[in-house]
Amino acid sequence: MPNAPLASINVDHVLIDDGNLASAVRRIVPGGVDAALELVGTPTLRDTLHAIRVHGIVCFTGMLSNQWTIPDFYPIDYIPRGVRLTSYTGGAADLPGSVLQEFLQAVSDGTATVPIGKVYALDDIVQAHTDMEENRVSGKLVVTT
Numbered sequence: 001m002p003n004a005p006l007a008s009i010n011v012d013h014v015l016i017d018d019g020n021l022a023s024a025v026r027r028i029v030p031g032g033v034d035a036a037l038e039l040v041g042t043p044t045l046r047d048t049l050h051a052i053r054v055h056g057i058v059c060f061t062g063m064l065s066n067q068w069t070i071p072d073f074y075p076i077d078y079i080p081r082g083v084r085l086t087s088y089t090g091g092a093a094d095l096p097g098s099v100l101q102e103f104l105q106a107v108s109d110g111t112a113t114v115p116i117g118k119v120y121a122l123d124d125i126v127q128a129h130t131d132m133e134e135n136r137v138s139g140k141l142v143v144t145t
Contacts, residue, residue, distance in 0.1 A: 005138040009113045022050035032056060041065035046078060054082035061088040115139035 006014055015024045021044075025033060032053030038045055039062030048058055070078070079085055106112035117139030120128040124143075131137050 005115055005117070009115055017044070020047065022047050025051040029053075035059070038062060039064060042067045042070045045070070049078070049080055049083055049085065052080070052083045054080075055084070057084040057086060059086050059088055117141055119144060 013028055015021060018024075033051055034053060034056045036048050036052060036056075036058045038048045038058055038060045041063045043065045045058070045060060052058055103112060107114060115138070117137035118128075118131065119142045122143055122145050128141050128143055132141055
Protein backbone atom coordinates (compact mmCIF):
# COMPACT_ATOMS: atom_id res chain seq x y z
CA MET A 1 0.00 0.00 0.00
CA PRO A 2 1.52 3.36 -1.00
CA ASN A 3 2.16 6.02 1.59
CA ALA A 4 -0.20 9.03 1.69
CA PRO A 5 1.85 11.46 -0.48
CA LEU A 6 2.21 8.86 -3.23
CA ALA A 7 -1.38 7.67 -2.98
CA SER A 8 -2.49 11.28 -3.48
CA ILE A 9 -0.93 11.21 -6.97
CA ASN A 10 -2.45 7.81 -7.83
CA VAL A 11 0.56 5.56 -7.21
CA ASP A 12 -0.67 1.97 -7.01
CA HIS A 13 2.46 0.24 -5.72
CA VAL A 14 5.59 1.34 -3.89
CA LEU A 15 8.57 -0.99 -4.13
CA ILE A 16 11.73 -0.48 -2.14
CA ASP A 17 14.80 -1.50 -4.12
CA ASP A 18 16.64 -4.15 -2.16
CA GLY A 19 18.79 -5.26 -5.09
CA ASN A 20 16.15 -7.70 -6.33
CA LEU A 21 13.45 -5.39 -7.59
CA ALA A 22 12.63 -7.61 -10.58
CA SER A 23 11.21 -10.30 -8.28
CA ALA A 24 9.01 -7.77 -6.48
CA VAL A 25 7.78 -6.37 -9.81
CA ARG A 26 6.98 -9.85 -11.12
CA ARG A 27 4.99 -10.69 -7.98
CA ILE A 28 2.69 -7.82 -8.99
CA VAL A 29 2.93 -8.25 -12.79
CA PRO A 30 3.97 -11.88 -13.38
CA GLY A 31 4.79 -11.42 -17.07
CA GLY A 32 6.87 -8.31 -16.43
CA VAL A 33 6.13 -4.67 -17.06
CA ASP A 34 6.00 -2.97 -20.44
CA ALA A 35 8.74 -0.42 -19.82
CA ALA A 36 11.13 1.02 -17.28
CA LEU A 37 13.23 4.14 -17.01
CA GLU A 38 16.64 3.31 -15.53
CA LEU A 39 17.94 6.31 -13.61
CA VAL A 40 20.43 4.78 -11.17
CA GLY A 41 22.86 3.33 -13.68
CA THR A 42 24.91 0.26 -14.40
CA PRO A 43 24.66 -1.35 -10.92
CA THR A 44 20.86 -1.68 -11.20
CA LEU A 45 20.46 -2.09 -14.96
CA ARG A 46 20.50 -5.91 -15.00
CA ASP A 47 17.76 -6.11 -12.36
CA THR A 48 15.69 -3.54 -14.24
CA LEU A 49 16.03 -5.54 -17.46
CA HIS A 50 14.73 -8.66 -15.69
CA ALA A 51 11.56 -6.80 -14.59
CA ILE A 52 10.53 -6.24 -18.23
CA ARG A 53 8.22 -8.42 -20.33
CA VAL A 54 9.25 -9.90 -23.68
CA HIS A 55 9.16 -7.09 -26.26
CA GLY A 56 9.20 -4.52 -23.45
CA ILE A 57 11.80 -1.79 -23.28
CA VAL A 58 14.23 -0.24 -20.81
CA CYS A 59 15.43 3.28 -21.42
CA PHE A 60 18.79 3.83 -19.76
CA THR A 61 19.15 7.52 -19.00
CA GLY A 62 20.61 7.95 -15.53
CA MET A 63 23.98 7.60 -13.93
CA LEU A 64 23.23 8.44 -10.31
CA SER A 65 25.59 5.65 -9.25
CA ASN A 66 28.63 7.27 -10.92
CA GLN A 67 29.54 3.85 -12.31
CA TRP A 68 29.84 4.26 -16.06
CA THR A 69 30.62 0.80 -17.42
CA ILE A 70 29.55 -2.81 -17.00
CA PRO A 71 32.60 -5.02 -16.50
CA ASP A 72 32.84 -7.96 -18.93
CA PHE A 73 29.58 -6.98 -20.63
CA TYR A 74 28.26 -9.84 -22.77
CA PRO A 75 24.91 -8.69 -24.23
CA ILE A 76 23.46 -12.15 -24.92
CA ASP A 77 23.88 -13.14 -21.27
CA TYR A 78 23.06 -9.73 -19.82
CA ILE A 79 19.92 -8.66 -21.71
CA PRO A 80 16.96 -11.05 -21.37
CA ARG A 81 15.64 -12.56 -24.59
CA GLY A 82 13.19 -10.24 -26.32
CA VAL A 83 13.79 -7.25 -24.04
CA ARG A 84 14.85 -4.05 -25.75
CA LEU A 85 17.44 -1.67 -24.29
CA THR A 86 17.81 1.91 -25.43
CA SER A 87 19.34 5.05 -23.99
CA TYR A 88 18.72 8.76 -23.86
CA THR A 89 21.41 11.33 -23.19
CA GLY A 90 19.76 14.44 -24.58
CA GLY A 91 19.55 17.87 -23.08
CA ALA A 92 16.96 20.58 -22.60
CA ALA A 93 17.25 21.59 -26.26
CA ASP A 94 15.71 18.21 -27.21
CA LEU A 95 12.46 19.18 -25.51
CA PRO A 96 10.28 21.30 -27.80
CA GLY A 97 9.38 24.63 -26.25
CA SER A 98 5.68 23.90 -26.72
CA VAL A 99 5.93 20.78 -24.53
CA LEU A 100 7.65 22.69 -21.74
CA GLN A 101 5.15 25.54 -22.04
CA GLU A 102 2.24 23.09 -21.84
CA PHE A 103 3.65 21.68 -18.59
CA LEU A 104 4.31 25.15 -17.15
CA GLN A 105 0.74 26.16 -18.01
CA ALA A 106 -0.57 23.03 -16.25
CA VAL A 107 1.47 23.96 -13.16
CA SER A 108 0.11 27.51 -13.32
CA ASP A 109 -3.47 26.22 -13.74
CA GLY A 110 -3.04 23.81 -10.84
CA THR A 111 -3.73 20.76 -13.02
CA ALA A 112 -0.17 19.35 -12.92
CA THR A 113 0.71 17.39 -9.84
CA VAL A 114 4.17 18.17 -8.53
CA PRO A 115 4.36 16.72 -5.03
CA ILE A 116 6.42 19.18 -2.97
CA GLY A 117 7.91 17.43 0.06
CA LYS A 118 9.60 20.39 1.71
CA VAL A 119 10.75 23.91 0.91
CA TYR A 120 14.12 25.16 2.16
CA ALA A 121 15.75 28.59 2.22
CA LEU A 122 19.08 28.82 0.40
CA ASP A 123 20.84 29.04 3.78
CA ASP A 124 19.46 25.54 4.53
CA ILE A 125 20.91 23.90 1.40
CA VAL A 126 23.12 21.59 3.46
CA GLN A 127 20.07 20.33 5.37
CA ALA A 128 18.17 19.87 2.10
CA HIS A 129 20.97 17.69 0.73
CA THR A 130 21.18 15.72 3.96
CA ASP A 131 17.42 15.14 3.98
CA MET A 132 17.56 14.02 0.34
CA GLU A 133 20.48 11.63 0.86
CA GLU A 134 18.87 10.12 3.96
CA ASN A 135 15.38 9.84 2.37
CA ARG A 136 13.78 11.99 5.05
CA VAL A 137 11.30 13.72 2.72
CA SER A 138 8.71 12.36 0.29
CA GLY A 139 8.25 14.48 -2.82
CA LYS A 140 10.32 17.20 -4.43
CA LEU A 141 12.67 19.24 -2.31
CA VAL A 142 12.63 22.91 -3.27
CA VAL A 143 15.31 25.45 -2.39
CA THR A 144 14.34 29.12 -2.69
CA THR A 145 16.67 32.08 -3.03
